[in-house]
Amino acid sequence: MSGDPVSLVIYAMAAVALSGIAVHAFAVRAHLLRRLIAINIFSSAVFLLLVTIARRAPGGVPDPVPHAMVLTGIVVAISATALALILIRRIFDATGSSLLPEDGEPERGAP
Amino acid sequence: MPLWLFDALLAAGLVLLAWQSLHASDLFKAIVLFIAFGLLMALAWVRLDATDIALAEAAIGAGLTGALLLDALGHVAGEPRRDGDGQGIDEAPADDRLPLGRLRRAAFAALMLAATAGLAFAVWHLPADYPGLRDAVVEALEGHPVGNAATAVLIDFRAYDTFLEMGVLAFAAIGALLLVARRLRVARAEPPARGSVILDVLARLLVPLMLIASGYLLWAGTAGSGGAFPAGAMLGAAGVLLFLADIGRRFVVDGPAARLVLALGLLVFLIAGGVAMALGRPFLDWGEEWTYAAVLAIEAVLTLSIGGTLALLYGASAKLPPEEGDGVAEREDAAAVELEAAGGGGG
Numbered sequence: 001m002s003g004d005p006v007s008l009v010i011y012a013m014a015a016v017a018l019s020g021i022a023v024h025a026f027a028v029r030a031h032l033l034r035r036l037i038a039i040n041i042f043s044s045a046v047f048l049l050l051v052t053i054a055r056r057a058p059g060g061v062p063d064p065v066p067h068a069m070v071l072t073g074i075v076v077a078i079s080a081t082a083l084a085l086i087l088i089r090r091i092f093d094a095t096g097s098s099l100l101p102e103d104g105e106p107e108r109g110a111p
Numbered sequence: 112m113p114l115w116l117f118d119a120l121l122a123a124g125l126v127l128l129a130w131q132s133l134h135a136s137d138l139f140k141a142i143v144l145f146i147a148f149g150l151l152m153a154l155a156w157v158r159l160d161a162t163d164i165a166l167a168e169a170a171i172g173a174g175l176t177g178a179l180l181l182d183a184l185g186h187v188a189g190e191p192r193r194d195g196d197g198q199g200i201d202e203a204p205a206d207d208r209l210p211l212g213r214l215r216r217a218a219f220a221a222l223m224l225a226a227t228a229g230l231a232f233a234v235w236h237l238p239a240d241y242p243g244l245r246d247a248v249v250e251a252l253e254g255h256p257v258g259n260a261a262t263a264v265l266i267d268f269r270a271y272d273t274f275l276e277m278g279v280l281a282f283a284a285i286g287a288l289l290l291v292a293r294r295l296r297v298a299r300a301e302p303p304a305r306g307s308v309i310l311d312v313l314a315r316l317l318v319p320l321m322l323i324a325s326g327y328l329l330w331a332g333t334a335g336s337g338g339a340f341p342a343g344a345m346l347g348a349a350g351v352l353l354f355l356a357d358i359g360r361r362f363v364v365d366g367p368a369a370r371l372v373l374a375l376g377l378l379v380f381l382i383a384g385g386v387a388m389a390l391g392r393p394f395l396d397w398g399e400e401w402t403y404a405a406v407l408a409i410e411a412v413l414t415l416s417i418g419g420t421l422a423l424l425y426g427a428s429a430k431l432p433p434e435e436g437d438g439v440a441e442r443e444d445a446a447a448v449e450l451e452a453a454g455g456g457g458g
Binding site: 004005006007008009010011012013014015016017018019020021022023024025027028029030031033034036037038040041044047048049051052053054055056057058059061062063064065066067068070071072074075076078079080081082083085086087088089090092098099 | 115119123130141145148149156158159160164168172176184186187209211219220224241244249260265269280284286290340343420424
């Protein structure tokens with residue numbers, strides 16, 4: 001891509017929209033797997049914005065520093081996701097539910 | 112077709128898939144849509160001239176994350192379980208919307224819309240031409256033995272960042288191993304897809320190719336697209352396939368060798384940095400004549416460590432025994448949680 005400004009605006013606005021719907025879904029949805037997907041989509045939105053910003057450099061070559069950040073970020077995100085999934089399984093095994101208790105609600109599995 | 116039209120379709124597809132994944136009533140559908148979202152993201156990375164990221168995303172975002180999520184869904188979406196008293200514990204409803212009420216829901220949606228519009232406004236007003244650190248990197252790359260700017264940034268210019276990032280990766284894996292350690296004494300889980308001929312044949316065909324591809328990505332990464340992160344992601348995916356097909360499970364099982372692989376990412380930076388210091392240079396400063404050798408060696412070890420850690424993370428989560436046939440341990444766990452809850456005054 002030649003750093004076409006129309007395309008850059010399109011991807012930047014897609015990143016903004018993705019972050020909005022991800023945070024919204026994180027708040028209104030309760031299943032922990034769904035919330036993990038929301039976190040992952042939000043991090044994808046951040047990565048997309050970073051790489052779009054890196055692409056603004058004039059002259060065809062993008063700024064490699066955000067690229068390096070996103071590369072490591074993707075690997076860190078997958079390892080955090082794997083850890084979160086194991087935590088979700090432990091929560092499910094301990095309480096029989098994949099939802100966290102709401103404020104004021106008694107702990108699941110408690111007497 | 113003008114290319115911006117393709118970009119617009121791709122961006123619209125990304126947002127649509129994300130929305131459907133976040134609001135599909137069926138979680139299985141949500142995860143499959145999320146995998147498709149990862150594939151489209153890989154396309155977007157190519158369009159943004161970020162091929163290294165595209166390669167890593169294709170292996171991780173579209174492959175490993177999906178495998179992990181589907182595995183976890185199989186664990187939490189089984190038969191409704193019963194607790195010790197035989198009293199049913201309610202399953203997560205397919206529709207997991209929080210009971211907020213129409214007014215609060217609308218108010219929150221309006222708030223999010225306003226925040227998103229604010230973000231859009233800020234992004235819109237970013238300067239259109241901004242080189243960032245690009246020119247500094249291009250200048251430093253003149254006569255530099257490593258041609259791939261991202262690799263040079265990762266292993267040479269900002270090696271300290273990557274060093275600490277390997278620490279984050281190692282900590283995530285240690286946390287995962289700690290969480291499954293207690294269950295392992297109780298029961299050994301079998302890999303989920305025993306006896307699948309297709310999987311077996313596929314793994315035997317694909318894993319050698321994936322190893323070659325990983326090696327190629329590693330080698331090419333010093334000059335062109337590739338590098339330790341895409342190569343490690345490919346290696347991790349090969350490890351997951353081995354685990355699923357039950358061929359080389361000993362390669363992805365927790366043990367002294369696996370723990371060494373976990374530590375390798377940190378160790379290689381410490382050792383290389385120590386050697387540099389012994390030779391009178393600053394920590395993680397390779398010196399002109401040694402840069403290429405240092406970058407290639409560190410990348411090779413990082414590939415092994417990243418791939419091994421990803422496979423180990425998958426193996427650790429897949430090894431949690433299913434709920435059936437493990438009732439005693441589960442009740443013990445539930446009892447422990449109950450005790451904790453009562454002790455903390457929360458019960």
